[in-house]
Amino acid sequence: MTMTHRVRVLCLIVAACLAVARPASAQDMGNCKTSKQWTLDRLSKDHWKLIGQVEIYCDDQSFSADEVEGFNDTHRMIATGNVVFTHGTSRIAADRMDYNTQTKTGTFYNATGTATLKDQSVQRPGQPPTPKSLFGTQEPDVYFYGDKVSKIGNEKYKITKGGFTTCVQPTPRWQLTSGTVILNLEHYAFLTNSFLKVKSVPVLYLPVMYYPISKEDRATGFLLPMYGSSTIRGQTLSNAFFWAINRSHDATFFHDWYSTTGQGIGTEYRYIASLGSEGQIRFYNLREHTAEYTSDDGTLTTTPARTSYQVQGGLSQRLGKAFRARGRVDYFSDITVQQTYHQNVYNASQRQRVVNGSVSGVVGSWNMSGSYDRNEFFYGTTQSTVRGGTPRILLQRADKPLFGSPIYFSVSTEAVNLLAERKASGVTVDQGVARFDLFPRVRFPFTKWQFLTISTSAAFRETFWTEQRDPITKLNIEDPINRNYYDLSAQITGPVFARIFNRTGSQYAEKLKHSIEPYLNLQRVSSIDKFDQFVQIDGTDVVVGRVTRVAYGVANRFFRKPGGGGRSRELLTASLGQSYYSDQKAAQYDKNYQTSYGSAPSHYSPLTLQVRSTPTDTLQAQFRMDYDTKFNAIRTMTADGSVSFGDWLRSTAGWSQRRFIEGLSGFNDPTRLDHYLNSATTWKGWSNRLGAVFNFNYDVRRDRFLQQRIMGYYNAQCCGFALEFQQYNLTGISSSPVPADKRFNFTITLAGIGSFSNPFGAMGGGSGSGY
Numbered sequence: 001m002t003m004t005h006r007v008r009v010l011c012l013i014v015a016a017c018l019a020v021a022r023p024a025s026a027q028d029m030g031n032c033k034t035s036k037q038w039t040l041d042r043l044s045k046d047h048w049k050l051i052g053q054v055e056i057y058c059d060d061q062s063f064s065a066d067e068v069e070g071f072n073d074t075h076r077m078i079a080t081g082n083v084v085f086t087h088g089t090s091r092i093a094a095d096r097m098d099y100n101t102q103t104k105t106g107t108f109y110n111a112t113g114t115a116t117l118k119d120q121s122v123q124r125p126g127q128p129p130t131p132k133s134l135f136g137t138q139e140p141d142v143y144f145y146g147d148k149v150s151k152i153g154n155e156k157y158k159i160t161k162g163g164f165t166t167c168v169q170p171t172p173r174w175q176l177t178s179g180t181v182i183l184n185l186e187h188y189a190f191l192t193n194s195f196l197k198v199k200s201v202p203v204l205y206l207p208v209m210y211y212p213i214s215k216e217d218r219a220t221g222f223l224l225p226m227y228g229s230s231t232i233r234g235q236t237l238s239n240a241f242f243w244a245i246n247r248s249h250d251a252t253f254f255h256d257w258y259s260t261t262g263q264g265i266g267t268e269y270r271y272i273a274s275l276g277s278e279g280q281i282r283f284y285n286l287r288e289h290t291a292e293y294t295s296d297d298g299t300l301t302t303t304p305a306r307t308s309y310q311v312q313g314g315l316s317q318r319l320g321k322a323f324r325a326r327g328r329v330d331y332f333s334d335i336t337v338q339q340t341y342h343q344n345v346y347n348a349s350q351r352q353r354v355v356n357g358s359v360s361g362v363v364g365s366w367n368m369s370g371s372y373d374r375n376e377f378f379y380g381t382t383q384s385t386v387r388g389g390t391p392r393i394l395l396q397r398a399d400k401p402l403f404g405s406p407i408y409f410s411v412s413t414e415a416v417n418l419l420a421e422r423k424a425s426g427v428t429v430d431q432g433v434a435r436f437d438l439f440p441r442v443r444f445p446f447t448k449w450q451f452l453t454i455s456t457s458a459a460f461r462e463t464f465w466t467e468q469r470d471p472i473t474k475l476n477i478e479d480p481i482n483r484n485y486y487d488l489s490a491q492i493t494g495p496v497f498a499r500i501f502n503r504t505g506s507q508y509a510e511k512l513k514h515s516i517e518p519y520l521n522l523q524r525v526s527s528i529d530k531f532d533q534f535v536q537i538d539g540t541d542v543v544v545g546r547v548t549r550v551a552y553g554v555a556n557r558f559f560r561k562p563g564g565g566g567r568s569r570e571l572l573t574a575s576l577g578q579s580y581y582s583d584q585k586a587a588q589y590d591k592n593y594q595t596s597y598g599s600a601p602s603h604y605s606p607l608t609l610q611v612r613s614t615p616t617d618t619l620q621a622q623f624r625m626d627y628d629t630k631f632n633a634i635r636t637m638t639a640d641g642s643v644s645f646g647d648w649l650r651s652t653a654g655w656s657q658r659r660f661i662e663g664l665s666g667f668n669d670p671t672r673l674d675h676y677l678n679s680a681t682t683w684k685g686w687s688n689r690l691g692a693v694f695n696f697n698y699d700v701r702r703d704r705f706l707q708q709r710i711m712g713y714y715n716a717q718c719c720g721f722a723l724e725f726q727q728y729n730l731t732g733i734s735s736s737p738v739p740a741d742k743r744f745n746f747t748i749t750l751a752g753i754g755s756f757s758n759p760f761g762a763m764g765g766g767s768g769s770g771y
Helices: 003-021 335-341 584-589
Strands: 033-035 038-042 047-058 061-071 076-087 090-100 105-116 141-151 156-165 174-184 188-198 201-212 221-230 234-243 249-258 262-274 277-288 291-294 300-303 306-319 323-332 352-363 366-379 383-401 408-424 427-430 433-449 452-465 481-493 497-502 511-525 547-561 569-581 607-616 619-628 633-645 649-658 674-685 690-699 704-715 719-729 740-750
Touching: 061 090, 076 105, 090 141, 141 174, 156 188, 174 201, 201 221, 201 740, 306 335, 323 335, 547 584, 569 584
Parallel strands: none
Antiparallel strands: 033 047, 038 047, 047 061, 061 076, 076 090, 090 105, 105 141, 141 156, 156 174, 174 188, 188 201, 221 234, 221 740, 234 249, 249 262, 262 277, 277 306, 291 300, 306 323, 323 352, 352 366, 366 383, 383 408, 408 427, 408 433, 433 452, 452 481, 481 511, 497 511, 511 547, 547 569, 569 607, 607 619, 619 633, 633 649, 649 674, 674 690, 690 704, 704 719, 719 740
């Protein structure tokens, strides 16, 4: 073969390579080149073969093989022996390749491939790029393999009898295998009849799987299912689909299957419009069929079929510069479902359903708001009370100097349609009423002395109700009534005694400050007639007239200033206080004391001790006690605190007790007493690769746990798992078919796929999260 002939054949080969990268003529060699030694075998006019260490480079694509055979008339290229094909960040190694240089498609046999995502950071407005972590968001690489890997598009492959993983390691920790995989690089992988394998061991069968492979930090797709079991629900399987609508909106769709009771479906929508404008709403529908339970003694319990739903959500939305809209809904159609299904102890014990919304803003010196709120509180399962305002219009003028003087003036006015309903066994008693209220006040503060501050105020209040209450029947009468009274008050703090202790050289407290602050608050309310005829719904309605209230006490405060010039910090505050009322009835309506409502009339309030301590930034505690001086007994005590050690350990605990006092109304009924202890501890180790959470709620009075819950998780480089176990005591809940529910949940997390919690709070949550 002459040198001219060899050059002509080489030009044909280069032209074929150019066709792979971009349309080009035979004369345009572009960036294509060859290297290594090879032998040309000319088989016919359009058929040739290169043998040897063949390497052909063409823009961002390249081929290498032991042997390359080309067909110029059909734009076909066949390579065999150690075939390697690269395109951009993708690389495929195969035993054999059949490629069409014109359509840029082809098939690789017994092939493996990798692809590196181009964008490995997340850029958010106003923030620097955040590198994508190796767990929970997106891995930088994709590894795939198959008996056949067909390139069916620019970045799209069809894998036959193979699989893929985003855990690119010598031995991948996990992989998804399937008979057929559609792999669209930087978009998604779609699998049917697939298996999730961990360390080559099949652990989960997935009929359909949509796995995101995207350079974005969120992508649409299925979340990995969650398996569980429950004494009441039986075997459970929770599935979710995440829809990344755009960077500011997303939605999650739920489906839960319960082998014993039925199934549930739901959805959650979330949005962030701008800073301070965001919201979310979740709806869940539970459809239960008839279920049977057998107790240890052989007793058979049957629960009926029922359909229920719950709606939860909230929003905060800016309306221009001056106004803001807020809303909240926490509504359930069946309280017994809350009690027996929820894993979160707060939701399980929640007896209140709420719907409210408001629009508020500032215009000049006036605060304006309009709201709608409806709160229903349940007693058992068939009795409830409804309270709220539908609507409530409030106009307030904050304290402002009056004509440039040291006297401040404020006023508030309200118009509200008050809800007041009592429901029992299907019967509703409506005691709602419309109310109009005007409350102007002037205040004179005296703050010239540091050791003594005095603030005096005088207020007038006019209130009008469209109905009044019959003192005998306690029912409303369609007869308007109004009330007005004067309120004079003075708040005195001091004289304050303080002393500073220097502790030179101490890093913990270079200086200690101790102050003793006595206080005295005086209030006089003018006479109010017809008290028993006012519709008594909230604190505005239950003001006792012709009464003098004297509140007195002392506060001890300790502050420390760390060495090195740190700012002063509160170390300990302890206060002791009590109130005196000239009219004993006023003690029943003082909102400053937790135990006032329902208690007996008295000239004295309970003696209240409050202690708050923050020894360090990681340790804090507080305590409150109400002591009845008439019966010389403690009414209530509460305490809570928290401690943390860096980011790896945090623990919180709380304790509360309402005690029995013979002869004291509100405290002499044993059924209304309680004594609880609760705690929660979170541990994180090895850069959060391993962690655990344990919490419990213990009923000390009845000597039983309400619930115990332990959760643990392990995060490897690109995969992980989490599990939890909970035992929930359902004794006393008549709707429960079992005395206790034992619950177990297990889920696996892969790189690129976020976790989720079903609407009943599995895995310590209550809302879905996406990729």
